[in-house]
Amino acid sequence: MPTGSIMEPMTVLLLDARWPTLIPFQFVPKLKGQVVYTDEVPVTVRWDFGDCVAPGEDTLLVSTDEHAEAVQDARARGEEILEVPSRHEAMGQAxxxxxxxxxxxxxxxxxxxxxxxxxxxxxxxxxxxxxxxxxxxxxxxxxxxxxxxxxxxxxxxxxxxxxxDLNDVAAAFVAKLQKRAPYLFDGTTEVVSADEQVRLWEEGKLR
Known part of the structure; x- marks a missing residue:
């Protein structure tokens, strides 16, 4: 259950669990009222969220879980759902x-x-x-x-x-390329020859 009591009317803000502190500018004017959260919303987000919300009589439900019961209930009642665009990005959905x-x-x-x-x-x-x-x-x-x-x-x-997690896997990929293909990160603009790529790759494997 979300923290706090829920009253109507309500607005639901669905954040991206990967970047729960990122809120589109166009959503800010709609962030007002009593704020309640579904259980999975990180404490760090709750600490900072108050600065973004204006006073009001409505309820603002903040969640990262579209399947949470409170979110589903709000959707069924036809409440306004503000969903950050990154949630529709295919990798996030995956x-x-x-x-x-x-x-x-x-x-x-x-x-x-x-x-x-x-x-x-x-x-x-x-x-x-x-x-x-x-x-x-x-x-x-x-x-x-x-x-x-x-x-x-x-x-x-x-x-x-x-x-x-998957983000760590992606970070490991980038770190590996930084060692084995440094030209991708040092501002190089010319095409790197295959021989040079092989040399750098083998050299990077030794680091």
Whole structure:
């Protein structure tokens, strides 16, 4: 249940769980009234939120979970829903879908990194087959989506044990490229030769 009592009329602000402190400027004039939160909203967001909200008689429900009961009830009543645009970005939707899959699916909850290895091998083999057989762009896209599912799945399992999340995986990718392809980050504007790329890559692997 959200913190505080809820009264009508209500406005719902749906934040992006990846960046819960980012609120579009156009939403600010509508942020007014008594603020209540669904349980998952970080404490740090609650601390800072008061400075953004004007006094008013209405209720402002702040959430990062579109499936929260209070959000669903408000939607059913036809209350105004302010949803930050980044929530509609496909990668964010994919992450939330994977989170929900592990929350609701018993099969998903039973999986480990080890039990998923065979699925990763299967999906990688299918991707390889589509590429080698000259499959269509649609087939290639679908097979890449299956491989992405595996990445999302492993990252979510790791996140649930407090090890790392998909953002950490992305950060590791960038850190690796900073070492092995420094020309991507140092302002280089000319095309880098393949020989130089190989040299830098091998050199970066030693760091």
């Amino acid at each position: 992450i939330r879908t994977m989170e929900r899959a592990l929350h609701l699916g018993e099969w998903e909850q039973l999986q480990t990194h080890a039990t998923l290895v065979s699925y990763l091998e299967e999906e990688t083999a299918e991707l390889k087959e589509v590429i080698e057989q000259g499959g269509s762009d649609e087939q290639l896209c679908n097979e890449l989506a299956d491989v992405l599912l595996q990445v999302l799945f492993h990252a979510e399992i790791a996140d649930r044990r407090g090890a790392f």
